[in-house]
Amino acid sequence: MLAVHFGAGNIGRGFIGNLLYHSKYETCFVDVNSEIVNLLNEKNEYRVVLAEPTQEEVTIKNVRAINSASNPEQVIAAIAEADLVTTAIGPNILPLIAGLIADGLRKRVEQTDKPLNIIACENMIGGSSLLKEKIFEKLTADEQSQFEGRFGFPDSAVDRIVPNQVNVDKLMVKVEPFYEWVVEEPKIIGEKPPVKGITYVQELVPYIERKLFTVNTGHALAAYFGYYFGMDTINHAMENKQILELVEGALKESGAFLVEKYGFNEEEHNKYIQKIIGRFSNSYIVDEVTRVARSPIRKLGPNDRLVSPARQYQEIVGKNPEYLLKGIAAALMYGFQGDEEAVQVQAAINEQGLETTIEKLTQLDGTSSLVKGIIEQYHQL
Ligand SMILES: NC(=O)c1ccc[n+]([C@@H]2O[C@H](COP(=O)([O-])OP(=O)(O)OC[C@H]3O[C@@H](n4cnc5c(N)ncnc54)[C@H](O)[C@@H]3O)[C@@H](O)[C@H]2O)c1
Ligand SMILES: O=P(O)(O)OC[C@@H](O)[C@@H](O)[C@H](O)[C@H](O)CO
Numbered sequence: 470m471l472a473v474h475f476g477a478g479n480i481g482r483g484f485i486g487n488l489l490y491h492s493k494y495e496t497c498f499v500d501v502n503s504e505i506v507n508l509l510n511e512k513n514e515y516r517v518v519l520a521e522p523t524q525e526e527v528t529i530k531n532v533r534a535i536n537s538a539s540n541p542e543q544v545i546a547a548i549a550e551a552d553l554v555t556t557a558i559g560p561n562i563l564p565l566i567a568g569l570i571a572d573g574l575r576k577r578v579e580q581t582d583k584p585l586n587i588i589a590c591e592n593m594i595g596g597s598s599l600l601k602e603k604i605f606e607k608l609t610a611d612e613q614s615q616f617e618g619r620f621g622f623p624d625s626a627v628d629r630i631v632p633n634q635v636n637v638d639k640l641m642v643k644v645e646p647f648y649e650w651v652v653e654e655p656k657i658i659g660e661k662p663p664v665k666g667i668t669y670v671q672e673l674v675p676y677i678e679r680k681l682f683t684v685n686t687g688h689a690l691a692a693y694f695g696y697y698f699g700m701d702t703i704n705h706a707m708e709n710k711q712i713l714e715l716v717e718g719a720l721k722e723s724g725a726f727l728v729e730k731y732g733f734n735e736e737e738h739n740k741y742i743q744k745i746i747g748r749f750s751n752s753y754i755v756d757e758v759t760r761v762a763r764s765p766i767r768k769l770g771p772n773d774r775l776v777s778p779a780r781q782y783q784e785i786v787g788k789n790p791e792y793l794l795k796g797i798a799a800a801l802m803y804g805f806q807g808d809e810e811a812v813q814v815q816a817a818i819n820e821q822g823l824e825t826t827i828e829k830l831t832q833l834d835g836t837s838s839l840v841k842g843i844i845e846q847y848h849q850l
Contacts, residue, residue, distance in 0.1 A: 470663075473544070473551040473573075475499045475566055476558035477509060477534055479631035483642040485555055485590055487517050488650065488666040490529045497547050498534040499566075508640050509534035515640035520753035541569055548573025549580050553662045554587040557627070560596065560767060563589060567603035574604070574620060575612070584659035586621040588652060592685055594677055594772050597622040597656075621658030626651045626677040628684055630748060632756035645751055647744075651676045675731040679738075682723040682781075684745050685774040686796070687716045691749055692761035693799035697850065702757055707750045716746065718792030723778040726785040765803050766810040771832040775800060779839060789842045798846035801827070823847060 472489045474481055477498035489496045500506050509515070514530045535543045548554060548570060558566065570587065577585065589596030601622035605613055629648040636643070650666055653673035661669055670676060688703070694715050695706030706712045720742045728735050768774060779793040801818065805811045817826040827843055828835045 470494045470552040471547070471550055472496045472553045472555060473499060473547045474554075475537075475556040476562075477502065477505050478557065479633065479642060480557040480590065480627065480629065482515060482529070482640065483517055483631040483644040484627065484629045484648055484650075485557055486515075486529055486532060487527065487644075488648075488664055489553075489555075490531060491666070492664045494553065494664075495531045495533075496529075497551075498532065499537045499544050499547075500534060501536065501538045503536055503539075504639065506534040506536045512640060515642070516638065518641060518643045519646050520643050520751060521646050522753070524753075537566070537569060541572075544569055545573045545576050548585075549577040551585060553664075554585060555590055556588070556596075556600065557590045559764075560591045560593045560599075561764070563591065563596065563600050564603045567600060568607050570600070571604045571607040574616060578615060578619070582619070584619050584621065586623060586657055586659070586662055588623055588625050588662075590625055590627040590650070592627075592681060592774075594674075594681065594777075595624055597624045619658065621656050623653045623656035624673050624677065625653070626673065626680045628680050630751070630754060630756060632754055633760045634755070643754070645748060645754060647748060649680070651680075675733075679727055679731070679733070679741070681774050682727060682778040683720060683742060684748075686723050686778055686793070687720050687742075687745055688749065688761050689768055689774050689800065690716045690719045690792070690796040692758045693765075693796060693803050695758035696762055696803055696805060697799050700758055702755055703761055704750050704752055704754065704756070706758060707746070713746070715792055715795060716749070717742070719778075719790075719796050720745070722782050722786075722790040722793050726778065726782045729785050730781070759805050759807065762800075762803055762805065762811075763808055764810045765800050765808070765814050766830060769797065769800055769814075769830040776831045776833065780833070783839060789838055791842075794839070794842040795846045795850075797827075797831070797843045798850055801843070801847055802850055 472494040477500040486496050517527050519525045537544050589600045627650050630645040651668045654669040691706045694712045700706040724738050775797045782790040803811045804815045824835050833840050
């Protein structure tokens, strides 16, 4: 079985590639990083090390790679033959690979009528659906109806902390032991990809909201307040009592509406929160706050980990959240010069003012109590 995976980065090698290998796939990574592509083709294997006391190590074999910038025709040929296509490249990049996947699917229908599933493994609600939309924009009406029944785009939620890292062995990747990959079954076309480690569910939204609005909400608060208080890594940030309290406060708020909305067991949800806080504090992982804080414009978006839980808390619990608004305020203050989006947010606040910037980024109404609350928290920082 052949899997074509876009993005040979942290999650691509450290998580998806790992599960694919253990499920007997040959994995063809697609990336634009020529160093990583060349190394994968030279070695055809790489190591994954667990960030825990045993430092257990596995070797992932049966891998190769294609540089999509220089060899797009090879990617097209690989998609035409693939049994599964996955991505872990970042939400902002999905639209950029849509044309190449569309060409691969066109070639495929000339060769075979075998169905194919394309699964985006990104931190966002509806990643595969967005990819489908972008691919379908490239197609004629006839192609759209032909592709509709043949290619599935099930949404998914992926969870495993894989920090940025520079190792002597450049292909090696250190990952936390925990992982979860949930895929929505009803949108699968043909047989379910037999990947050991995927949990298939009938409805994905509760899982992705629980993951994004717990793991990523808490992580974002740890990162933005970590940066604010001058911390370098997430586990150092979590050692700070004030930050721990802020993270716990935000997770109690997101937990309150998640439990109410989806009927999760409250006690189980509290255990889930505590487990996540333990994961953030893993001292075997060096996860820089600037990785977790990356792309604040995306993270301040209306459907992302800060604004969506704040809005849903207000709608479902019936009052303004406190900690989630503090988190949004801290994200608005994030001025790391090495992050293009952080620089843009600071420039927008200086040029257009705080309220207009909040309205534009969050799509919240400037007169709403949520925006007023964010401004109040911002001025308190
Ligand atoms: N790292 C984590 O802890 C983690 C966990 C869960 C989900 N995710 C999600 O996985 C996705 C990837 O994150 P990551 O941490 O692995 O990032 P990363 O930067 O380590 O990897 C992304 C890879 O995509 C490649 N890439 C960029 N543009 C490309 C293009 N046009 N075509 C092909 N490849 C391209 C990059 O060269 C890089 O190798 C993101 O959506 C992230 O939110 C990350
Ligand atoms: O990848 P991002 O930028 O959406 O979010 C940064 C981290 O919170 C994220 O990568 C987590 O490590 C991951 O989502 C854990 O499953």
